Amino acid sequence: MGSATAPTSPNALCFSDELPSTGLPCHVEISANGLTVRFDEGHGLGELDLPFRVLSVSAGGLNHDQLVVRWGSAPSAQTVYLKDSSLIRAFRSSAPPELVNALDATAATVRRTRSRNRTAWGIAAATIGALMMGIWFSMDLLVGWAVDRIPLNWERRIGESAFQDFLIQHPAVKEGPAVVAVQEITERLIAHIPVNPYTFEIAVVESEVVNAFALPGGYVVVFTALLKEAENAEEVAGVLSHELNHVLERHALQRIVKQLGLVTVVGIIVGDQQGLARLMRQIGVELLSLKFGRSQETEADLTGLQLLHRSRIDPSGMVTFFQRLTKNERGGVEWLSTHPMSAARAQRLEAEISRLPRTAAEPFTFKWNTVQDALRPVAVKG
């Protein structure tokens, strides 16, 4: 009679010490009184009618998602593993209260374990996230800290190697009004730097590219095309003041350290400076193509303006030069690509200039048109 309602395929696995360890497939049926476990013919196990009072329940399986129903005592104990959720529901609705309570307690334990697992995953993910955020936001702080620990003569060595490499490929202009003029502007600016640990070295280099750059350690290169483009000495002074302040604020070093990353920062802090030396020299070569970040540009702009002011040089040259370059842009102006003159930047500079107390500018000893004349190619007499 039972076979008429029996499920066609087994719906549970039965285990005991005598049965195979993979379990014996069986048919489990739930009635108002208990459980009926029926095995396929051929096993010789027949059918077991188990009243609820002989049963105990627990959760089993890898993820505790199976209902384990147990009966009998130690050597001949048997269990069935129920996985089918409709079967588990049927069991719960027919079972007496004490069994249901045990079932609910088991389910609660499983839920607690799962939520603990989820919490553990959540904490792990949050920790990793927080750590990454922390590193990201404290990067500037760490970089600053590391840069402060790089000795000055190191910085000089890095800058010097890059400077020499550059001068081999682009010979410096040794004499002439342009060199004299650049020297005078620089000396005036340097004389007004309040605290200056650097010995600046300025080179004028023959080039058709409008550019100027500063290397760490106080090496500054000005291209002749930039001098040709400038309408007066104040404009050149503006550019030079900006570049000198990149050096004074150690911007290039900051960039290098940032690029080399946290490992280097840690290395510098804990004092692995020897191993770093070789790496730094290689980086020095790459310095020539180094671009400064926006915050560093702003910093160099503002400190540059103050330096111009202290040196009694008209600071508006800085703004007019940037603006004219932007307006007349026709390529080949490399300085613009690294120093883009946005409207916001011009506004900020002008606002800063208006805030500075007015002082009478002190003229330079050279005539700017003499400098420019000297830079023009000598007409070949034909």
Added chain:
Amino acid sequence: MKHEILYPGAFPMVRVELIAGETIKAESGAMVASSPTIDIESKMEGGFLGALSRKLLTGEKFFFQTLRASRGAGEVLLAPTVPGEIVVMELDGLNEYMVQKDGFLAGSESIKIESQMQSLSRGLLGGEGFFILKISGKGSLIVNSFGAIHKIELKPDQEYIVDNSHLVAWSGTTSYHIERAASGWVASFTSGEGFVCRFRGPGVVYIQSRNPGSFGAWVRQFIPVSE
């Protein structure tokens, strides 16, 4: 699907006979040779997202190979990448198996393959990674190991301890937790075992006689370091 393991031992191969229209799934790249009646398709088991999650999470191949006897009956020869044994398990629709990510070689069309996330402690320390394959359904499942496969049969509540990187597959009715191999932290690591899995029956656990990670470390010492 009729199958036969050829050359049992370290370098076995499995021959699967397919009747016309029959299909099997295999790990991508597992096919060695086949009758001309067999077509190879690659299939993203479980759809694109399922395949993607399996690829990203378990490191298993994105695609499974599907070998279909579309032009008449034929046979396929399959082999795993690593030297080691092959075993065939018959899934009855009730037993489920967890298989570590490199263990799956092939299976009947009717078996279901899912990737399953483990708990943090099992994932971190269990040696199989955070995700394992859960294989269920009815049909044949072919797994491979690194080294020989040893089957451990566990009676209800019987316990057994397995070094974590020697696991191949275990049935869903077993449960396990990770514990230190020795009672102290230092002893756990100096014993060379670190963490072990304590399995509790009923069910079966298939283990491999070699540890792929340790073998890799052993090989690495002979590889010249390139400049």
